[in-house]
Amino acid sequence: DADVTQTPRNRITKTGKRIMLECSQTKGHDRMYWYRQDPGLGLRLIYYSFDVKDINKGEISDGYSVSRQAQAKFSLSLESAIPNQTALYFCATSDLGSASYNEQFFGPGTRLTVL
Amino acid sequence: ELKVEQNPLFLSMQEGKNYTIYCNYSTTSDRLYWYRQDPGKSLESLFVLLSNGAVKQEGRLMASLDTKARLSTLHITAAVHDLSATYFCAVLRYNFNKFYFGSGTKLNVKP
Numbered sequence A: 001d002a003d004v005t006q007t008p009r010n011r012i013t014k015t016g017k018r019i020m021l022e023c024s025q026t027k028g029h030d031r032m033y034w035y036r037q038d039p040g041l042g043l044r045l046i047y048y049s050f051d052v053k054d055i056n057k058g059e060i061s062d063g064y065s066v067s068r069q070a071q072a073k074f075s076l077s078l079e080s081a082i083p084n085q086t087a088l089y090f091c092a093t094s095d096l097g098s099a100s101y102n103e104q105f106f107g108p109g110t111r112l113t114v115l
Numbered sequence B: 001e002l003k004v005e006q007n008p009l010f011l012s013m014q015e016g017k018n019y020t021i022y023c024n025y026s027t028t029s030d031r032l033y034w035y036r037q038d039p040g041k042s043l044e045s046l047f048v049l050l051s052n053g054a055v056k057q058e059g060r061l062m063a064s065l066d067t068k069a070r071l072s073t074l075h076i077t078a079a080v081h082d083l084s085a086t087y088f089c090a091v092l093r094y095n096f097n098k099f100y101f102g103s104g105t106k107l108n109v110k111p
Helices: none
Strands: A004-007 A010-013 A019-025 A031-038 A043-051 A054-057 A064-070 A075-076 A085-092 A110-112 B004-006 B012-013 B019-025 B031-037 B044-051 B054-058 B061-066 B073-078 B087-094 B099-102 B105-110
Touching: A004 A085, A004 B031, A010 A019, A019 A031, A019 A085, A019 A110, A031 A064, A031 A075, A043 A064, A043 A075, A043 B099, A054 A064, A075 A085, B004 B087, B012 B019, B019 B031, B019 B087, B031 B073, B044 B054, B044 B061, B073 B087
Parallel strands: A010 A110, B012 B105
Antiparallel strands: A004 A019, A019 A075, A031 A043, A031 A085, A043 A054, A064 A075, A085 A110, B004 B019, B019 B073, B031 B044, B031 B087, B054 B061, B061 B073, B087 B099, B087 B105
């Protein structure tokens, strides 16, 4: 079974709709991240969380919100989707422990299309 | 804000040739990571470089880090078609606990 899972894997929605993307992990990591990937722009950080009570904005948080329901679950919401939020979204986890060197582990991605 | 620049952004090469991808970053960093992404897939970790002078090798790929020059390289030796993918470098700012990614280098190895 995959260590980091994302649902849904693909979603098509309309402008103005509220959308939630979910991420679950079985790695036992405290740190979780949401990124979006656009062609030619690499990955850009939307939000990150170091534990259930710690949520931080990334470089492109406008139009997004998150919820850390448990250590293993981190959800990303688009309150009112717009077409320029069409992108590939990745969840990632990491561990502060020295053995892992903060290496990030990525989920399979969610392809979101906003019409 | 930390900037990470990769070059080239696109690389088309013949099998058997050698080439290097460069990753420059703008401020002091604590760690550098290389990832591979196949089309439509997630990112797969390749290397973690922890300190100045670090060198890691796996098969035909070798990564190195020069923290004084703020430069990491990913060297491809005798490329094969299976190496075709997009390669990303990422830099960790430890105090901020944030990762900054380069734009990626799309590598196409022609048979």
